[in-house]
Amino acid sequence: MSLEELLSGPVVDAARGLLGRRLTSTIGGNPTSIVILEVEAYSGEEDPASHAFGGETPRNEAMFGPPGGLYVYRSYGIHWCMNVVCGPVGTARAVLLRGGMATEGIEVMERRRGRSINLTDGPGKLCQAMGVDGSLDRSNVFHGPVTISGEPVPGSISASRRIGITKAVVREWRFVLERY
DNA sequence: AGGAAGATGCTCT
DNA sequence: GAGCATCTTCCTA
Numbered sequence: 001m002s003l004e005e006l007l008s009g010p011v012v013d014a015a016r017g018l019l020g021r022r023l024t025s026t027i028g029g030n031p032t033s034i035v036i037l038e039v040e041a042y043s044g045e046e047d048p049a050s051h052a053f054g055g056e057t058p059r060n061e062a063m064f065g066p067p068g069g070l071y072v073y074r075s076y077g078i079h080w081c082m083n084v085v086c087g088p089v090g091t092a093r094a095v096l097l098r099g100g101m102a103t104e105g106i107e108v109m110e111r112r113r114g115r116s117i118n119l120t121d122g123p124g125k126l127c128q129a130m131g132v133d134g135s136l137d138r139s140n141v142f143h144g145p146v147t148i149s150g151e152p153v154p155g156s157i158s159a160s161r162r163i164g165i166t167k168a169v170v171r172e173w174r175f176v177l178e179r180y
Numbered sequence: 181a182g183g184a185a186g187a188t189g190c191t192c193t
Numbered sequence: 194g195a196g197c198a199t200c201t202t203c204c205t206a
Contacts (some may be wrong), residue, residue: 076199077188124199162196
């Protein structure tokens with residue numbers, strides 16, 4: 001399935017379908033890539049755990065845009081986290097990218113992270129390693145500089161509760177690719 | 181290995 | 194002014 005089709009479909013399917021695909025950033029001129037291994041689905045205004053619950057605001061505006069958009073927000077005043085917006089337009093559904101396996105530009109990521117282990121195993125770490133910050137909010141994965149490519153690899157996907165939230169915790173919308 | 185706490189800034193009530 | 198879709202360091206075992 002093409003990326004465009006995937007992101008236009010149901011957000012849980014999109015979340016699962018993003019696992020195993022390649023995420024590439026050309027920010028700063030040095031390409032960095034990961035294979036996406038951990039994601040969470042957020043279902044817009046109907047999902048109490050979503051930033052879009054309660055309607056559109058200046059911060060979450062990107063979520064209400066077209067599929068493939070990036071929603072980048074500041075977390076706990078310190079970190080950046082990135083979401084891929086899903087369709088249909090106006091539903092504010094999005095997939096939080098939580099972790100991956102670094103495959104390209106390792107040295108660049110090490111420099112940005114200030115260490116050589118645990119480069120991309122968390123949403124904040126992932127953004128830091130790939131140079132993603134608030135200026136990428138409202139950009140999109142079809143035009144870059146952050147792009148998604150490849151097809152998902154076969155592997156077993158486990159579902160569990162989303163991390164760090166206090167509302168709608170029973171929804172098992174965190175997905176991890178266990179085998180790659 | 182695992183829990184506690186602090187850092188820090190922005191959004192929305 | 195409260196509450197975060199987090200990460201790191203600093204402890205105790």
